[in-house]
Amino acid sequence: MSTTSPTTPLNPKRTFPYTLSVEKRVEDIPRWLPAATSLGSVIIAFVIAGIVLKLIGGQPLVVLRFFFEATFGSWPVFSDTLVKASPLIMVGLACTVAFKMKLWNIGAEGQFYIGAFAASLVVLVPLVGPETPRFVVIAMMVIMGMLGGAIWGFFPGYLKARYQVNEIITTLMLNYVAILWNNFWIFDRWSDAGFQMTPVFEKNAWLPRLADYAREISAFAGITLHLGIVFGVVAAAAVWWILERSRWGYEIKLIGDNPNAAKYAGINITRNIVFVMMLSGGLAGLAGMAEISGVVHRLQERISPGYGFTGIIVAWLAKLNPFAVIIVSILFGALIVAGREIQPSGLSNLLQGIVLFMVISSDVLLRYKIRLVRQ
Secondary structure (H helix, E strand, O other), X not given: OOOOOOOOOOOOOOOOOEEEEEEEOOOOOOOOHHHHHHHHHHHHHHHXXXXXXXXXXXXXXXXXXXXXXXXXXXXXXXXXXXXXXXXXXXXXXXXXXXXXXXXXXXXHHHHHHHHHHHHHHHHHOOOOOOOOXXXXXXXXXXXXXXXXXXXXXXXXXXXXXXXXXXXXXXXXXHHHHHHHHHHHHHHHHOOEOOEOEOOXXXXXXXXXXXXXHOOOOHHHOOOOOEOHHHHHHHHHHHHHHHHHHOHHHHHXXXXXXXXXXXXXXXXXXXXXXXXXXXXXXXXXXHHHHHHHHHHHOOOEOOOOOXXXXXHHHHHHHOOOOHHHHHHHHHHHHHHHHHHOOOOOOOHHHHHHHXXXXXXXXXXXXXXXXXXXXXX
């Protein structure tokens, strides 16, 4: 009588004792996680850019040190960084307001240009006399700039609310219309001796700069920071209050999270879509006004190095937090300033692109929990 036993392999195949588990989050996101993912995105972007720079024969640590010296190394260069950050704050807030309602406003660039155009009307038509006090002129330019941007935001907002036209397409195409509209007036009607710019504004239309007070306070010599940074900070506080403390902000977030629930609650979705797009356009228009009044002091062809599109990255990296928009805008203002000095010259654009990619990718961590599970 014989018995048989199961055959046992001499070399059993070993398996990895852990497996990757991806689970959809059902609980609230930890308060620290959005900030951590944003910070991690920036750090990883710098690491990847350093690797690319090393591969092409550069010295990443030298470039990184030069980056901080050229943007934060002294008060004059830091003031230049803040000057570049000022329009980004307002454009980033414009995108934040729209994105909170799941409206994809890709037209902040065009709204920026139309805001600059409308503010220029105060000086170039002119709507006020040359002896008008600066306070009155600046106030009128602020109103006109925001009104121009709001009108440019009204069109895609109305089309979206009334006819469900995709706002991504309309806002994007209106960017080109706005730039060409400006160019018509700059090249033909208001051209200064045939050049691609208008005559310089009267000084009562210039935003005050710290350098203007260097005679009284010598420490302000060479500091180019202007009143536009105050506009940005005040706008951030106002947007935060609207979104977090007002009934309208509650309606905006409810429509963005659950339109059906908002409709059931009796919220007028059509009206809110139009008003939110107008507010978004108004903030971008204010940025255009601050740029021509505080920096270039005239209307010209290239007043934006892509502020409207960079503002989209700023809003996402800030996780749609109005006060975080200020911090992120300073970072991207530094990238713009450093981009004029760092070689290769495309490194700053490379960093912006990598940051955007990493920010979008990091949203996975906000929607899903990824962990190793022992088998």
